Structure formats: C-alpha cells, structure tokens
Amino acid sequence: MTAITTEHPRTRRGTELILLVLAVGLVLLAYADVALVMDGxxxxxxxxxxxxxxxxxLAFHLVLRWKAAYADPMLLPIATVLNGLGLVMIHRLDIAAGDDIGQGAAxxxxxxxALAVIMAIALFxxxxxxxxxxxxxxxxxxAGIVLLMMPLLPVLGKNINGNRIWIGLGPFSFQPSEIAKILLIVFFASYLVQTRDALSLVGKRFLGLPLPRARDLGPILVAWLASLAVLVFESDLGTSLLFFGVFVGMLYVATERRSWIVIxxxxFLVGCYTAYLLFAHFRSRVVLWQDPFTPGYSDQLAKGLMGMASxxxxxxxxxxxxxEFTYFANSDFIIASFGEELGLVGLMAIILLYALLVERGLxxxxxxxxxxxxxxxxxxxFSLALQCFVVIGGVTRVIPLxxxxxxxxxxxxxxxxxxxxxxxxxxxxxxxxRRPLNETPPSLGSDETQAVKMVKTR
Known part of the structure; x- marks a missing residue:
C-alpha cells in the first residue's frame, strides 16, 4: 500500500545545476587539452x-524546473558529459584527418x-x-515494425558496409531502427502489463525448472522470429540482438519467471548458430572474434586492440x-579511441558513467x-545497458562485433x-x-486517484 504523506521531498534541481556546471567544465577542459596537445x-x-x-x-535544466521539478537530478548531467566527451573525441579525430576548419563530423x-536536446525538451x-x-x-x-522494415525498400534503403540498416533522404542518412527501438519498448511495456498474469502461470516442469504453458509461448516466438527477420534481411546482428534481448529482459521482469530467460x-543460441551457417558476413565476424589477426580479413579489430594496448x-x-589508424574510430570504435588516449582508468570512468545512467533508470x-x-x-x-555491453564487448573481443x-x-x-x-x-x-501524491496530475489510476482525494480532504 502506498504511504500517503503531505511532506514535500527535495526536488534537487540545485544539485543537478552544480553537476551540469561540472559536466560542461569537464568537456571544455578536454576540448582545450586536445588543442594544446595538437596545436600548441x-x-x-x-x-x-x-x-x-x-x-x-541550461535550457533543458530550466525546463525541468518548470515541467518536471522532481525528476532524477543525475540523468541529465551524465548524458551531458557523455555527449560532450563524444564531441571532443570526434573533433580530435577530425583534426587528425586534416580537417581543422570545422567542416567535419564534429x-x-x-x-x-542540439537537435536531439531540443526534441528531448519538446517531449515534456x-x-x-x-x-x-x-x-x-x-x-x-x-510504427516500430514499419521503421524496422524501411531499409528494405528499394529506393530509400541503403546498404553500407554489408548492413542494410539505413535509409537515404537526399544527402542525409538515417538509421530508423534507433527510433523503432523506443516505439517497440513502449509496446512491450503496455502489452506485458496487460498479459503478465497469464504469462506468469506455470505449466510443466523440466529439470526442476517451471516452464510456461505452451499456449503462452506465442509472444516470445513472435519476437524471436521478428529478430531473425532483421538478421536475415538486413544483416543487422546488433539490432536483432538488442530487440530480442530487451523483450526477454522485460518479460522476465514482468513475470519473475526464470524459465523465460532459459527459453x-x-x-538466441539457435538463431546465432543458424546465422553462422547461412551468412558469410556473420561467419567473418566470428572468425575475427576468434583471431583478429586472421590473414585475408579486416584488421579493424586488431588495430583497435593494439591502440588500447598502447x-x-x-x-x-x-x-x-x-x-585515427583504426577504421571508423569516431563511430563503431570510439571506445577504442578513448581507451588509447585515456587508458584503462579513463575507459573505466566512462563505463562507470554508463553504469550510473542505467542504475538511475532502474x-x-x-x-x-x-x-x-x-x-x-x-x-x-536495460536497452542502454545491453547496447553498451554489446558495443564494448565487441571492441574488447568479449563477443563478436x-x-x-x-x-x-x-x-x-x-x-x-x-x-x-x-x-x-x-x-x-x-x-x-518522486512527486508527492497531492501534486500528481488527475490522469492516474483509480487507486492513486482515491489516494490523492484522501490527502486533499485532510
């Protein structure tokens, strides 16, 4: 039962402002350091x-004070420092590539x-x-399924580096699976809230593990087949893994049944083995995972590992x-770039920032x-956590790229x-x-609405 209190918790917007000042200061310090080292x-x-x-x-911070005064004070500063450090490293790589006049990727x-932050503000x-x-x-x-399938269209779809995950709009390219990820997570959350009681029911047991009923296996099979379709038709192992992994994780949280994790x-293992047998692109990644110095294959992973070792x-x-010696050092292998120039200590600090971001989300x-x-x-x-694990694990050769x-x-x-x-x-x-119940908007469920009325009548 929810405890009812009229006391106001601290909004901690002041704490957020101090952390934002520190985040911006850290980014500017890194930006100045790059210029001092490379240009003197x-x-x-x-x-x-x-x-x-x-x-x-600061504009985002002010909007939070106005529209979401009780929001978590750590999320915005962490995202700010990560985004800022990424800008610094991309700018540093632009200079190394000979672009010192501000026309490159940075x-x-x-x-x-700027556009992303404006969209995030507009969402409030x-x-x-x-x-x-x-x-x-x-x-x-x-909408999520349509976005996932858009790269397969003959006019819009673009095949880049063996992956058909992009759509082209004139001179611009966009990866629709990034937006589809959010839409499908919203769908998963709504669907599992409605069906978690049925999905929690136990059928037969196997080796002491309670298994769900056969009639309830449909959702996970549909998600599995959809992720295989992304893998087969778009050669996109990353999106396929993220899509299916997030669904299974949310299914476990909704039902608290370990059997869903096992299934x-x-x-997932069946899908990976099938992809290994059918697709040369996937087999080459497994070969590079086993030995990044294999002759006749890309030396991207080897260069990234040697850079971090140095x-x-x-x-x-x-x-x-x-x-800059590593291919795609500002995108796929930006973690290796940070590992080379900030070392193990700096890379662990970045991983800790991601861990804090996920912890605050949980x-x-x-x-x-x-x-x-x-x-x-x-x-x-969980999508942020899984994406970080997959990317960092691929660069450090824990799992295939x-x-x-x-x-x-x-x-x-x-x-x-x-x-x-x-x-x-x-x-x-x-x-x-975190908002007190007597300040919550009226669009609550019946139990919470009744709780608010009880507070207001006291």
Whole structure:
C-alpha cells in the first residue's frame, strides 16, 4: 500500500545545476587539452563553444524546473558529459584527418546534439504524463515494425558496409531502427502489463525448472522470429540482438519467471548458430572474434586492440595517440579511441558513467507507481545497458562485433536523437515517481486517484 504523506521531498534541481556546471567544465577542459596537445595553443572558439554548449543544457535544466521539478537530478548531467566527451573525441579525430576548419563530423555531431536536446525538451510539452503512451500501444507497434522494415525498400534503403540498416533522404542518412527501438519498448511495456498474469502461470516442469504453458509461448516466438527477420534481411546482428534481448529482459521482469530467460537464451543460441551457417558476413565476424589477426580479413579489430594496448593504464593523453589508424574510430570504435588516449582508468570512468545512467533508470523503475511506468523505465534502462555491453564487448573481443553504436559518444545523428529521447522519457517517469501524491496530475489510476482525494480532504 502506498504511504500517503503531505511532506514535500527535495526536488534537487540545485544539485543537478552544480553537476551540469561540472559536466560542461569537464568537456571544455578536454576540448582545450586536445588543442594544446595538437596545436600548441588554446582553441579560439573555446568560449563560444562553451557558451553554446552551456546554453543548451541550461535550457533543458530550466525546463525541468518548470515541467518536471522532481525528476532524477543525475540523468541529465551524465548524458551531458557523455555527449560532450563524444564531441571532443570526434573533433580530435577530425583534426587528425586534416580537417581543422570545422567542416567535419564534429560539426555535424554538434548540430545533431542540439537537435536531439531540443526534441528531448519538446517531449515534456507534448507528453505531460508517460501513461498517455498506453493509448497508442498498437500504433507504436505498427510504427516500430514499419521503421524496422524501411531499409528494405528499394529506393530509400541503403546498404553500407554489408548492413542494410539505413535509409537515404537526399544527402542525409538515417538509421530508423534507433527510433523503432523506443516505439517497440513502449509496446512491450503496455502489452506485458496487460498479459503478465497469464504469462506468469506455470505449466510443466523440466529439470526442476517451471516452464510456461505452451499456449503462452506465442509472444516470445513472435519476437524471436521478428529478430531473425532483421538478421536475415538486413544483416543487422546488433539490432536483432538488442530487440530480442530487451523483450526477454522485460518479460522476465514482468513475470519473475526464470524459465523465460532459459527459453530466451536457447532461442538466441539457435538463431546465432543458424546465422553462422547461412551468412558469410556473420561467419567473418566470428572468425575475427576468434583471431583478429586472421590473414585475408579486416584488421579493424586488431588495430583497435593494439591502440588500447598502447594506451596502457593511464593512456597517451587526449590528442597524443593515434586512434585515427583504426577504421571508423569516431563511430563503431570510439571506445577504442578513448581507451588509447585515456587508458584503462579513463575507459573505466566512462563505463562507470554508463553504469550510473542505467542504475538511475532502474531506480526510476523501482520508484514508479504504475506497472506500465515500471516496465517502460526498465526496458529503456536495460536497452542502454545491453547496447553498451554489446558495443564494448565487441571492441574488447568479449563477443563478436555487432555494429551497434556507443550511446551518446559515437558519431551518428539517429543514435543521438534516440538516446536523448530515452533520457527524456526516464526523466518524465522519475518526476511522476518522486512527486508527492497531492501534486500528481488527475490522469492516474483509480487507486492513486482515491489516494490523492484522501490527502486533499485532510
């Protein structure tokens, strides 16, 4: 039973502001350090860059004070410092490639960052309550599937580096699976809230493990077949793994049945083995995972590993290494770039930031007062965790490379847009979770509405 209190918890917006100042200061320090090492002088645009970056995050902070005063104070600063460090590394790689006049990937990334933050801010005006998303459950499901399949269209779809995961709109390219991920997580959360009682029922037992009823296996089989379709037709191992992994994780949280994890892992292994037998692209990644120095194959993974090894414990220093020797050092292998120049200590600090981001998302899920909010926050936080594990695991040769992007750090507009929207939704849910019941909006469930009325009549 929810405890009713008239005391107001602290909003901690002041704490958020202090952390934002520290985050912007850290990014500007890294930006200045790159210029000092590579050019021997401070960058001339240090103050304009700092002012522009600061204004963007300050605007977000002010909107939170107005629209979500009780939102988690850690989410925005963590996303800010990760996004800022990514901009610094992309700028550093642009200079190494001979682009020191501001026409490279860093400028595009800065523009995408501003657009992503603006979209995240706009979400607070169009979505005053996260529970309104449940009204469009099947609309989101259909839109997510359409977005996943769009790269297969003969005109829009583009095949880049063996993966058909992009759509082209004139000079611009976009990865629709990043947005589809969010829409499908909303659908999963709404669907599992409605069906978790049936999915929790136990059928037969196998080796002491309670198995679900055969009639309830449909959802996970559909998700498995859909993820296989993405793998088969788009050669996109990363999206396939993320899509299926998030669904299985949310299914386990909704039902608390370990049997779903066992079934999900079994189906995943079957899918991987099938892909290994059928697709040469997947087999080549497994070969490189087993031996990144195999003759006749790409040396991208080998160069990334050697770069991180040269960084050692404390790194070569920002701007003092040679991460540009690795292909796609600003996108797929940006983690290896940081590992070379910041060393193991710096890379562990970045991983810790991701861990804190996921922890705050899961804390939001625990505090949410409604089942939909709990599952939605869990799915969004788990998607960030799984994506980080898959990317960092691929670069460090824990698992085969998958082609996913590192959240907030890697160059890519579609990924930035999606990840800032994820943070915005988590902020909205955390505001509802921490807000006193007598200040919550009237669009609550019947139990919570009654609780609010009891508080107001006392």
């Amino acid at each position: 002088r401070l960058p001339t645009d240090l103050l304009p860059m700092g002012a522009g970056f600061g204004v963007i995050v 400028v595009r990334q800065l523009m995408w960052s 005006f169009v979505l005053p309550d996260h529970r309104r998303l449940r009204r469009y459950t099947f609309t989101f499901a259909l 999900g892992l079994g189906l 960084g050692g414990l404390f790194g070569t220093g920002l701007g003092a290494g040679h991460p 804390r939001t899920a625990l505090a949410a007062r409604d089942g939909f909010g709990k599952l939605l926050a869990t799915g969004l936080a 998958t082609g996913l992007t590192t959240p907030f750090l890697a160059a890519g507009g579609s990924s930035l847009l999606a990840n800032w929207v994820v943070v915005s939704i988590l902020l909205r849910i955390s505001d509802q979770a």
